[in-house]
Amino acid sequence: MRKFDTLLIANRGEIACRIIRTARDLGLRAVAVYSDADADALHVSMADEAHRIGPASAADSYLNVDAILAAAKASGAGAIHPGYGFLSENADFARAVERAGLVFVGPSAEAIEIMGDKAIAKAHMLDAGVPCVPGYQGDDQADATLLAHARNIGVPLMVKAAAGGGGKGMRLVSKLDDLPEALTLARAEASAAFGNDTLILERAVQNARHIEVQVFADHAGNTIALGERDCSVQRRHQKVIEEAPAPGMTQTLRKRMERAAIAAAQSVDYVGAGTVEFLLDENGEDFYFLEMNTRLQVEHPVTEMVTGLDLVALQITVAQGKPLPVSQEDVTLTGHAIEVRLYAEAPGNGFLPSIGKIYKFEMDNNIRIDTGVRSGDEVSPHYDPMLAKLIAHGDTRDEALRALTQALDNTAVLGVTTNLPFLRDLLDHAEVQNGTATTSFLDDTYPEGPPSPELKPQTVALAAALLLRSENAVAQAQSLLRDTSLAGFSSDGGLPIPLDLSLDGDLHKLTAAGVGTDHITVSGDGWSHTSSNDLRFDGHRTTAHHAPDGMGGLYLQAAGHHLHVTRAQPWATTDAAANGALTAPMPGLLVALNVAAGDTVKKGDTLAVLEAMKMQHQLTAAADGVVAALHVAAGQQLSKGALILTMEDPT
Incomplete structure (x- = not known):
């Protein structure tokens, strides 16, 4: 190990921005890399210098080892931090970095190799005495072999990519008849994401909680645990809410899990930041090794908030060969922290990712926000659609929940559909409020997926009033109030005018009166609502976020909806689904x-x-x-x- 003064971050988005901030705090030069799709990204502008590494495709850029090493050489970087995802758990990349004479900010390639393959890791943990879920992790990958073992394990069972994580290549099988399709899909995802389609089978632990322990180790063999995180609220095995410490955790159980996590790390001579994940049985006593992530976790901020430690700073300290500056006795957990992940996705449409331009991106400054985007950025189809992490801390869990709830209410993302209303709704559920959610919570709560909120007349009226005010402001600015194409606009409101409004393509035939005045009344089929310039509706204050789309329409976030508001187009449209x-x-x-x-x-x-x-x-x-x-x-x-x-x- 040797000291370095320049750090290259082989990643993008919020984690690249987060690492750059700490590098700067430590007096290091930060070097960014970027693809063509990210040429104007936030992490590029934050870094001291940035190097192009290829076209938009991740395979040709952020997974291009030669291009990343060339950027490191050109920048004079002495070390590479892989962040999470992409090459962060790629043993060959770690070796290539070391062969290039650079410091890899992470564990050894050997540790990555063992823990990066679920089959090998599980066998290793069994030898180390760490409790594991019964299953099959053999070399014979024939469908017939997997089916035979599945019969012995019993259903429900989990199909998992041996080389993977982050929910990719994972399928829950409740009926043996569904296993062939699950194997096909899991193999395809695993091959695309990790270049390895090897699978393992495990008994599905029902009504479990997902508890993980943050570990840290230095080159002298000092290994400590920094408490646990509860990540039970998840869908498709991707975490949605994370918190520290775990609700209801006893000191006795915490010590048992920490000892198991430390033993797992020490068994592979682990160095740096790592997370050992467990499933805690519904009895609250038995737990089983799930996997070890040999990198910084997405949810590491909640641990930072309750320990007061900067985990990226600790990673850099250890990577430079220094001993850990804290001992196990120094670790204390203060207060409670909760994090949610904000994604560009449509929960009401199967959580399909959303792409496009972000016209407005406003976050609450009263809590910690880790993000890699800003207003005006484009959400690309090439990468993970996570936009930001919102992390709240309080003296108690209730205080943290209240702070996070308020922050979500004050957050606006316009232009792309997000899971913001879904996250806000989750925080009101009794299981989340009480800290009793299990890994099956989301599936049990939304068996058909989260329903889309009802579009109420008040929201339609709000959309119409905002669009009319926006049009009137443009007309006044251009001195076009006398133009016949703007008939109905006048300083005294004029007569009621017809308005064909389009909300995400759905037609609403309305009338509006008072256009051009402080109060606009919008009427529809059997309803009528009046709004004022200060967003009072029928005398009651309402909250809404909106931004122009640059084409005469606007985006509106209100009452759990994200809507594109325009005047209805004159041409007819067809509903593809309705027409088969x-x-x-x-x-x-x-x-x-x-x-x-x-x-x-x-x-x-x-x-x-x-x-x-x-x-x-x-x-x-x-x-x-x-x-x-x-x-x-x-x-x-x-x-x-x-x-x-x-x-x-x-x-």
């Missing part, structure tokens, strides 16, 4: 077509599989029917809205 068509919900690679023309399908059957943002999305039948025609073939790259197949009534 399956279209691509987002840009992606069509990796599978599971039907042929003439096939009869049932509602819920998987018709096709679309790969986007490193995940496999199953496109299912909305109703019973017969496949009339296929319009594309597997292997094609599709744009959003591309016609995949058409259906006809089975009768």
